[in-house]
Amino acid sequence: xxxxxxxxxxxxxxxxxxxxxxxxxxxxxxxxxxxxxxxxxxxxxxxxxxxxxxxxxxxxxxxxxxxxxxxxxxxxxxxxxxxxxxxxxxxxxxxxxxxxxxxxxxxxxxxxxxxxxxxxxxxxxxxxxxxxxxxxxxxxxxxxxxxxxxxxxxxxxxxxxxxxxxxxxxxxxxxxxxxxxxxxxxxxxxxxxxxxxxxxxxxxxxxxxxxxxxxxxxxxxxxxxxxxxxxxxxxxxxxxxxxxxxxxxxxxxxxxxxxxxxxxxxxxxxxxxxxxxxxxxxxxxxxxxxxxxxxxxxxxxxxxxxxxxxxxxxxxxxxxxxxxxxxxxxxxxxxxxxxxxxxxxxxxxxxxxxxxxxxxxxxxxxxxxxxxxxxxxxxxxxxxxxxxxxxxxxxxxxxxxxxxxxxxxxxxxxxxxxxxxxxxxxxxxxxxxxxxxxxxxxxxxxxxxxxxxxxxxxxxxxxxxxxxxxxxxxxxxxxxxxxxxxxxxxxxxxxxxxxxxxxxxxxxxxxxxxxxxxxxxxxxxxxxxxxxxxxxxxxxxxxxxxxxxxxxxxxxxxxxxxxxxxxxxxxxxxxxxxxxxxxxxxxxxxxxxxxxxxxxxxxxxxxxxxxxxxxxxxxxxxxxxxxxxxxxxxxxxxxxxxxxxxxxxxxxxxxxxxxxxxxxxxxxxxxxxxxxxxxxxxxxxxxxxxxxxxxxxxxxxxxxxxxxxxxxxxxxxxxxxxxxxxxxxxxxxxxxxxxxxxxxxxxxxxxxx
Amino acid sequence: xxxxxxxxxxxxxxxxxxxxxxxxxxxxxxxxxxxxxxxxxxxxxxxxxxxxxxxxxxxxxxxxxxxxxxxxxxxxxxxxxxxxxxxxxxxxxxxxxxxxxxxxxxxxxxxxxxxxxxxxxxxxxxxxxxxxxxxxxxxxxxxxxxxxxxxxxxxxxxxxxxxxxxxxxxxxxxxxxxxxxxxxxxx
Numbered sequence: 001x002x003x004x005x006x007x008x009x010x011x012x013x014x015x016x017x018x019x020x021x022x023x024x025x026x027x028x029x030x031x032x033x034x035x036x037x038x039x040x041x042x043x044x045x046x047x048x049x050x051x052x053x054x055x056x057x058x059x060x061x062x063x064x065x066x067x068x069x070x071x072x073x074x075x076x077x078x079x080x081x082x083x084x085x086x087x088x089x090x091x092x093x094x095x096x097x098x099x100x101x102x103x104x105x106x107x108x109x110x111x112x113x114x115x116x117x118x119x120x121x122x123x124x125x126x127x128x129x130x131x132x133x134x135x136x137x138x139x140x141x142x143x144x145x146x147x148x149x150x151x152x153x154x155x156x157x158x159x160x161x162x163x164x165x166x167x168x169x170x171x172x173x174x175x176x177x178x179x180x181x182x183x184x185x186x187x188x189x190x191x192x193x194x195x196x197x198x199x200x201x202x203x204x205x206x207x208x209x210x211x212x213x214x215x216x217x218x219x220x221x222x223x224x225x226x227x228x229x230x231x232x233x234x235x236x237x238x239x240x241x242x243x244x245x246x247x248x249x250x251x252x253x254x255x256x257x258x259x260x261x262x263x264x265x266x267x268x269x270x271x272x273x274x275x276x277x278x279x280x281x282x283x284x285x286x287x288x289x290x291x292x293x294x295x296x297x298x299x300x301x302x303x304x305x306x307x308x309x310x311x312x313x314x315x316x317x318x319x320x321x322x323x324x325x326x327x328x329x330x331x332x333x334x335x336x337x338x339x340x341x342x343x344x345x346x347x348x349x350x351x352x353x354x355x356x357x358x359x360x361x362x363x364x365x366x367x368x369x370x371x372x373x374x375x376x377x378x379x380x381x382x383x384x385x386x387x388x389x390x391x392x393x394x395x396x397x398x399x400x401x402x403x404x405x406x407x408x409x410x411x412x413x414x415x416x417x418x419x420x421x422x423x424x425x426x427x428x429x430x431x432x433x434x435x436x437x438x439x440x441x442x443x444x445x446x447x448x449x450x451x452x453x454x455x456x457x458x459x460x461x462x463x464x465x466x467x468x469x470x471x472x473x474x475x476x477x478x479x480x481x482x483x484x485x486x487x488x489x490x491x492x493x494x495x496x497x498x499x500x501x502x503x504x505x506x507x508x509x510x511x512x513x514x515x516x517x518x519x520x521x522x523x524x525x526x527x528x529x530x531x532x533x534x535x536x537x538x539x540x541x542x543x544x545x546x547x548x549x550x551x552x553x554x555x556x557x558x559x560x561x562x563x564x565x566x567x568x569x570x571x572x573x574x575x576x577x578x579x580x581x582x583x584x585x586x587x588x589x590x591x592x593x594x595x596x597x598x599x600x601x602x603x604x605x606x607x608x609x610x611x612x613x614x615x616x617x618x619x620x621x622x623x624x625x626x627x628x629x630x631x632x633x634x635x636x637x638x639x640x641x642x643x644x645x646x647x648x649x650x651x652x653x654x655x656x657x658x659x660x661x662x663x664x665x666x667x668x669x670x671x672x673x674x675x676x677x678x679x680x681x682x683x684x685x686x687x688x689x690x691x692x693x694x695x696x697x698x699x700x701x702x703x704x705x706x707x708x709x710x711x712x713x714x715x716x717x718x719x720x721x722x723x724x725x726x727x728x729x730x731x732x733x734x735x736x737x738x739x740x741x742x743x744x745x746x747x748x749x750x751x752x753x
Numbered sequence: 754x755x756x757x758x759x760x761x762x763x764x765x766x767x768x769x770x771x772x773x774x775x776x777x778x779x780x781x782x783x784x785x786x787x788x789x790x791x792x793x794x795x796x797x798x799x800x801x802x803x804x805x806x807x808x809x810x811x812x813x814x815x816x817x818x819x820x821x822x823x824x825x826x827x828x829x830x831x832x833x834x835x836x837x838x839x840x841x842x843x844x845x846x847x848x849x850x851x852x853x854x855x856x857x858x859x860x861x862x863x864x865x866x867x868x869x870x871x872x873x874x875x876x877x878x879x880x881x882x883x884x885x886x887x888x889x890x891x892x893x894x895x896x897x898x899x900x901x902x903x904x905x906x907x908x909x910x911x912x913x914x915x916x917x918x919x920x921x922x923x924x925x926x927x928x929x930x931x932x933x934x935x936x937x938x939x940x
Binding site: 001002003004007008011057058063065066067070072073074088089090108111112115116119120121133134136377378380381382384385387430431449450459460463466467604605606607 | 755757758774777778781784785792794795796797798799800801802803804805806809811813816818822823833834835880881882883884921923
């Protein structure tokens with residue numbers, strides 16, 4: 001769309017590293033080939049994804065405007081850029097920021113790109129990347145060139161590849177770390193980027209690095225490959241290595257990573273990663289995307305077999321000098337301060353500054369220095385704010401900064417006496433908010449704003465919760481202030497709702513004949529200890545009532561908690577049933593559409609969430625009631641399965657979760673065949689024939705994956721459940737029930753039920 | 754010098770007395786009703802960003818937003834697609850698009866607002882650093898052309914053009930007219 005693309009190409013190509021320039025030229029050629037119809041759309045889609053160019057909502061050219069679905073009048077003479085993806089539809093560009101490390105030059109280029117090609121906003125993701133939205137595909141090669149000129153690549157930012165390697169933003173300055181993970185994360189980044197053995201995965205691979213085990217910074221447990229710094233003494237000398245875990249992941253069904261090696265020496269970090277890439281390429285699932293993440297291979301084989309295969313592969317690898325070359329350079333790029341160490345002024349004047357210091361400033365390991373967190377609302381900041389940030393870096397540091405998985409920035413090496421001046425400068429730029437990493441600092445994925453998979457408006461809800469909390473946050477009890485809230489627009493957990501104290505993820509429900517955006521309330525997760533435990537959903541509440549739900553949960557905690565009791569301990573002690581009961585009334589007495597039409601819309605979006613098909617016959621209404629009755633039972637059963645699990649009764653938990661699947665499957669089968677019996681085999685058979693084989697159940701994006709959970713649960717119904725398998729069955733049952741709701745809503749809209 | 758991707762901001766006269774949230778509803782209605790020329794696609798809400806782009810109406814050829822950049826509210830139009838012809842055609846297209854949207858907003862909010870845009874001041878910027886780097890050379894090269902266009906647009910020469918020299922910013926000019934102009938005549 002930009003008319004200056006050729007100018008940039010001429011200006012920059014000679015300045016770029018030849019390999020990068022060639023890669024971008026190749027991508028530009030592929031764009032042209034696809035435009036001319038000379039490249040298959042599926043292949044082109046994966047090609048652009050591997051270069052970070054992602055689709056966005058409405059890129060199929062269809063948009064519901066609150067009254068009806070309308071076609072957006074794009075020029076359809078151009079070819080598609082993927083199946084059902086219109087050429088001109090704006091998309092998103094994801095920019096990899098390895099371990100979140102950036103410099104001034106890079107920040108300034110991203111500011112320019114946000115301004116010239118996007119909507120003026122730079123967005124930090126939950127994996128330390130940057131994202132620019134509403135980008136035209138034709139502009140992407142120029143953007144890539146401008147990024148490459150400051151040593152940033154979008155390569156393998158999306159697609160079935162090794163994604164951005166995340167790392168603790170306090171690496172090198174944290175008082176609790178074993179050692180600085182930065183050079184190791186950097187070495188793995190460069191080693192795996194474009195590595196031939198890492199090009200044939202069935203799904204993405206997400207690595208992370210942590211400096212210690214106890215904090216949350218690296219979120220090790222939820223990564224495919226996670227490296228936590230560890231040391232040991234060998235012959236009187238300290239040896240560096242990592243506690244290395246594999247097969248973790250959030251997504252629809254979250255898995256905790258398993259220990260591959262309690263101490264992986266640094267010399268083995270790269271060859272083991274290469275061997276895993278080869279094993280995963282060879283044995284990982286390729287056809288069924290829903291089972292293709294590494295976590296499923298680890299689950300299927302068990303960690304012992306997985307390790308055995310990897311070590312066998314490792315033994316066969318041809319030696320690569322890069323495996324150890326980086327070790328001699330690990331001290332080369334250690335960050336240095338600009339100013340000498342100093343003390344914080346003994347008297348700090350101003351309530352806001354004091355609040356900000358309390359929440360946003362942390363002492364470094366190095367005396368006299370602190371880190372400063374720049375808290376960004378929803379991970380967003382403007383081009384002007386990015387430039388102001390670079391001015392601050394120039395004045396107070398040697399010019400580096402880190403993005404965080406909480407969608408913020410961390411500035412390091414601030415000499416303590418400069419802290420008030422840094423606060424003043426940030427405040428002048430509009431990015432001096434206090435509340436970093438507390439209840440106000442809500443993490444959220446893009447949700448329905450721009451994501452094709454979004455079900456509810458996670459950003460709309462987060463903005464509303466922030467607004468609500470902003471007025472009172474610092475008057476709340478400290479126990480409440482310290483809670484983490486995370487919001488995802490759907491079950492896929494890009495907002496990391498599983499590891500929040502209080503998480504929410506988007507679902508939909510039919511109320512009074514209309515679809516209404518809802519959020520599942522997720523409790524029991526743990527952010528600390530590198531994502532130490534995963535929460536589970538306890539109840540679905542209408543989106544517009546979630547602010548009330550948050551109030552109720554926090555007030556309930558405040559009222560009933562024991563001295564110094566953490567939220568997680570409180571949840572375990574009180575029990576999810578009691579909290580569900582506390583929230584139950586929020587699911588009752590929905591206003592009619594006439595009484596309050598806004599109840600039927602999402603946050604920041606006045607469009608009716610769905611038109612539904614109002615005015616159906618009485619008969620249909622009766623069927624609906626029967627269906628809803630059964631589905632309410634199914635949801636209750638999933639919840640009761642969780643209670644069994646909390647009580648360490650894995651067998652009953654698994655059985656109940658499976659029974660919930662059967663209940664919901666029967667509910668939807670009855671929409672077409674009322675005489676179906678309670679016999680499990682018959683329900684499965686009827687469901688398969690009427691909804692699976694016909695693809696009526698298929699989700700537009702996930703296909704039949706949720707049905708496969710049901711079929712697997714049925715096949716394994718006689719199994720003995722372990723704590724882990726019961727947990728997975730509960731997660732899968734929850735998703736299956738949600739998919740039944742979604743199927744029902746789709747069929748109602750299409751008039752097929 | 755080819756000045757593509759012209760970007761115009763009409764400032765709100767005085768303070769913004771309308772809840773910016775109302776613009777979300779208005780922009781959605783504009784999409785539904787195809788209220789403006791060009792393909793309108795989506796609404797983006799950035800009210801949570803201080804001094805940010807506010808509420809945006811994303812289009813294929815150009816975006817509109819109730820913009821608070823520089824802590825000053827206004828209606829910004831950002832032309833994304835190429836405009837054929839000469840620079841005067843490009844300026845005129847952007848001015849017309851902005852003025853049309855401003856008048857429509859004033860009309861829509863007449864009963865509940867009120868919202869009024871300035872008739873004496875607007876910002877013109879070129880959202881493309883390759884075509885128009887923010888330098889004195891760019892200013893020297895295109896000032897005569899812009900001056901001629903503005904005098905034709907306003908029908909007089911009693912105006913000033915101020916250049917924002919911020920080296921990392923976009924090429925940005927603020928035009929102030931001594932006499933009020935008729936927004937409807939810019940359409």
